[in-house]
Amino acid sequence: MKINPGIKVQVKTSKGTFEGVLMPRTELSDKDHIVIKLSNGYNIGISKDDIKELKEIAEKEKIRHLKKVKFDSSKPAISLVSTGGTITSKVDYKTGGVFPYTKPGELLADVPELGNFVNIKHIHSPFQLLSEDMSSEEWAKIAEQVYKDLNSKDIEGVIVTHGTDTLHYTAAALSFMLRNLNKPVALIGAQRSSDRGSFDGAMNLVCGAHYALSDIAEVAIVMHGSTEDKYCIANRGTKVRKMHSSRRDTFRPINEFPLAKIWPDGNIIIENSNHNTRSDSKVELDTKFEEKVALVYSYPGSNPKVLEYYLEQGYKGVILAGTGFGHVSTQPLHKKFSWIPVIKNAINKGMFIGMTTQTLYGKTDPCVYSAGRLLMDAGVVYLKDLLPETAYVKLGWVLGHTKNLENAREMMLTNYANEFNERIDPKTFLY
Amino acid sequence: MKINPGIKVQVKTSKGTFEGVLMPRTELSDKDHIVIKLSNGYNIGISKDDIKELKEIAEKEKIRHLKKVKFDSSKPAISLVSTGGTITSKVDYKTGGVFPYTKPGELLADVPELGNFVNIKHIHSPFQLLSEDMSSEEWAKIAEQVYKDLNSKDIEGVIVTHGTDTLHYTAAALSFMLRNLNKPVALIGAQRSSDRGSFDGAMNLVCGAHYALSDIAEVAIVMHGSTEDKYCIANRGTKVRKMHSSRRDTFRPINEFPLAKIWPDGNIIIENSNHNTRSDSKVELDTKFEEKVALVYSYPGSNPKVLEYYLEQGYKGVILAGTGFGHVSTQPLHKKFSWIPVIKNAINKGMFIGMTTQTLYGKTDPCVYSAGRLLMDAGVVYLKDLLPETAYVKLGWVLGHTKNLENAREMMLTNYANEFNERIDPKTFLY
Incomplete structure (x- = not known):
């Protein structure tokens, strides 16, 4: 029986029965094995000799109900700048890879609790790139958009969604390019795509929104503080680094404490009292950059x-x-x-x-x-x-x-x- | 009054009285300040305007009593390969810098407790270099010496003393160059020189000697496990990295537990049971290396x-x-x-x-x-x-x-x- 990659299958083996999506052949797989992506996101290889039964499972295609995002204008307003990365991606079961959404709004539909405390007034997407593909030109584009929003009277703060690979480089760039920062800027990403149970982007987004409403006027990366879905840490943009290839609490402060711990319910504990605070002044844009x-x-x-x-x-x-x-x-x-x-x-x-x-x-x-x-x-x-x-x-x-x-x-x-x-x-x- | 650098002085100022060694002028000091190295090893700058009194303090030169190292041949024998670095250095008060000893035996004179449990039978010094100056040629020289000692019937294990900057690179090199490793190889260094109260080399040497007598036949870096003089950790030579510029517990395991915790009294707790053990086979030397x-x-x-x-x-x-x-x-x-x-x-x-x-x-x-x-x-x-x-x-x-x-x-x-x-x-x- 020929089953195409991307189809959900059930495989009976001597070690038990597995259900998952049949993955396409890659250099890593050999002729004697098939590879199944389990629902937890992990791939397993199964020896063909060990397959007792292999069948397609009829399954309705998972439809993403893209609710029209409605925010309550009585809530404090923030803006969202979407630049790409895992947080706005989903798995492409045809290739086994991760594939970017085209609509940033799709992410918000998954996080209805945002509407309880914040009004995402503007959504911008200057570009959609994997973060390893960015350079200083993209940093300047993000800075320009953030600058405009921060100087908008009714915007309390800004969230930037971004790939995690180089998120700390962008955080440092925004820290220098936005002079006299007047409001919080939260940079967030995800280490797991949105179709996985362990998707971290939703909680990071909620914590990022709380940070954007806070009194801390610094560029910070706001992501998971531990492996559990408990709290996030906000780390100063110039003192933070991606320290693990896959963990959700990968962003760690270096030579510094986190600025704050932030819980999804809005509880914020300041961990570092030495920080800049919100002001009424205007932020200045200074993106001059020597790329050599x-x-x-x-x-x-x-x-x-x-x-x-x-x-x-x-x-x-x-x-x-x-x-x-x-x-x-x-x-x-x-x-x-x-x-x-x-x-x-x-x-x-x-x-x-x-x-x-x-x-x-x-x-x-x-x-x-x-x-x-x-x-x-x-x-x-x-x-x-x-x-x-x-x-x-x-x-x-x-x-x-x-x-x-x-x-x-x-x-x-x-x-x-x-x-x-x-x-x-x-x-x-x-x- | 003209006082030469390197002389111990007492300085009275409005902020108190300081004693220490007058340091020579560097680019960092300006004409309006003098720099004193305090006994804790730290330098302070003092404004000349603030000096109420500056006088030389008569002090006998600290004489290092270089005892003739006698080891008990009834104790188990190990060998020591000395390659340079802070562990075999002392501060040069003329330049303010750290200066290598020429005799590795000088270090042992400071650690008489070694004689209680081990017989350091051979001391070799193939070269004396700061570790940032080493290259693959030096790795091969160290490997060759360690190889000879390991295949000597009465040697239980080997300690290599080495600068810390690139100690983990050397640890990896020895891990590959010594095939079928039959006995323990402990690499140790120091983050503080021997004339400072916080000198860590002595305890590292003692713990390294215990490791060299242990059953773990792996190349490991054996250095402080915490900021206190409590215990060392032995970290596998291929899974360890210098993670802090100055802390004594700078060497941390990456993607792995330490092999063992080792206390100066000889207590060893295995932290990683997945390790190679001592054997009667001969170690092989394989130093072929492409430097490009x-x-x-x-x-x-x-x-x-x-x-x-x-x-x-x-x-x-x-x-x-x-x-x-x-x-x-x-x-x-x-x-x-x-x-x-x-x-x-x-x-x-x-x-x-x-x-x-x-x-x-x-x-x-x-x-x-x-x-x-x-x-x-x-x-x-x-x-x-x-x-x-x-x-x-x-x-x-x-x-x-x-x-x-x-x-x-x-x-x-x-x-x-x-x-x-x-x-x-x-x-x-x-x-």
Whole structure:
């Protein structure tokens, strides 16, 4: 019997009976197995020898009842900017992959409880992209839309829905591009698509809406705080990182506490009192950005001459993610591994070089070891506790404003969006 | 009064009286301040205007009583391989930096309790380097020395002392270069130098010696498990990463539990029963290594053509640290950001391309999203839950054995040193 991929089947085997959607053959599957996607979203492989019975299950197609979203205009108003990603996607059972919706409103139909406390007045979709496909141009488009909404008198705050892969890069970009932020901006995504029981986007959206109505005027990623559907954490856009490929509580604060814990019922507990608060001023848009910047990791045997490559390609700045306190090889047994001559040459030619640490947690410090002092003397700017990702985004933004190395150094060390934390609480480690 | 750097001084100011060592001028200090290194190791800057009195304090030079290390030959024997780093360093008060000892035995003089339970029979020092200056050549030298000792009949295990910056890269390298490992290999370092009260090297050395006598025949990093001087954790060499720039409990297991908790009194609690055990077989040395491999992170706006640079430089393989499940941009709005054509070209020209995730925790999976499938179809090999660092080291080792892409793929997916964990316990996240 020939059954096409995408059809729901029941398979009887010696290990039990399984029901799920027959998946198409991929490189990973061999001829002797079939693959079934179970209703929990996981795939299992079943040996053909072990199949006692395989049959199609008649099933009505699951119809998404797209209710017309009606919001109560007496409730406080927010706006929604939809940019793509898993939160606005569903599984395509023909390919086994995840497929984007085209209508952002479809998501809202799944979350009727939003109407109880908020009025989503505007829905914008400047583009629909998977987040790994975004670049600074898209960051500027999002910033522009958010800026317009924030300066609209009746909008209390903004939610941006977005893929999770690079959500923290976008969060950092918005933190710098929206100057004098006056209202909350919640960035949310989902780690599971909406047709899975473990879909996290609905709760993230509800918590994001509560954040958008809160008093915290910062760009934050608002997503699951634990593996359960209990509460979300709002993490400062410049101090947050995706730390797990699949968990729903993947976004963790780095060198900082979360701004707040937020429960779906609207309960908010402030975890970090050092935050900016809502004001009546106007937010300013500042999206100038130099896209010729790079993020380079060092490691044993790494080739410093990659800096020359970037120099030849017209790059204006590089963020190094060094080891420990911010080190690269400076005194190796073989000269070819020393970064010092290449760094000096690059800086002489006008390239900005900033140092972060690949440990992610903790601060860089050029004064503890000889490598740090040699690098500092060569002109490398040590960026304290900035995440490599945040430093990369900030450098693009800074070099969009000045190409002068001294001005850039000063701007890179200026605290624009609480991206530096002078007093890192030990309890923030691996929070 | 002119006081030379390196002299212990007492400074009276309006904020109190401070004692410490006067530090030399650096770029960070300005003309209006002096810098004092306090006895706790931290530096403070003091405004010259605020100095009421500054005087030298007569102090006998702290003399290190280098006892002749005598070990009891009736105790079980281990060997020590000293390679440099903070654990065998002290502060140089002339420069303010940390300065390596020349005699590894000096360290042992500080840890007399070792003699109570172990006989350190051999001390080798193939070289003394800061760990950020090491490359695969040094890994091979360490492996060779460890191999000789492990195959010596009366040696129960080996300790390697090493800088912490790249200790996890070396741990991975030894894990692959020492085949059929028969005895324990403990890698230890220190986050504080030996003249600081918080020196962690002594306890790490004691715990490392207990590990070297244990039944666990794996390469492990044995360092502080918490911020207190309570216990160490032994972390599998292929599943561990330096996660903080300065904390003493910086080495954390990734996608895995520690192998064991080890107390300085010799108490060992096995945390991970899935480990290799001591045997009577001989360990084999296999240090073949292709140094033309690179580790490349992707991010929004990253330039895929950096792969062409590595190709032109004769590189044979690249490990990508992608986003999320292992993604790079495949469907961007601007073609220049798409990695697909560059990856296809590189693979056609014989370059191996493996995928890991920059989230560090979790697994890659090419089958969830379209980007993964496009990359897999282009020939990218998905490396499950391998850390980017471990994958980089493994790729150099694998390409030292074969340049055939299919063979390399097979070797990269073979579990040589418990580098893959099929069943990652949720509790290992942010352990």
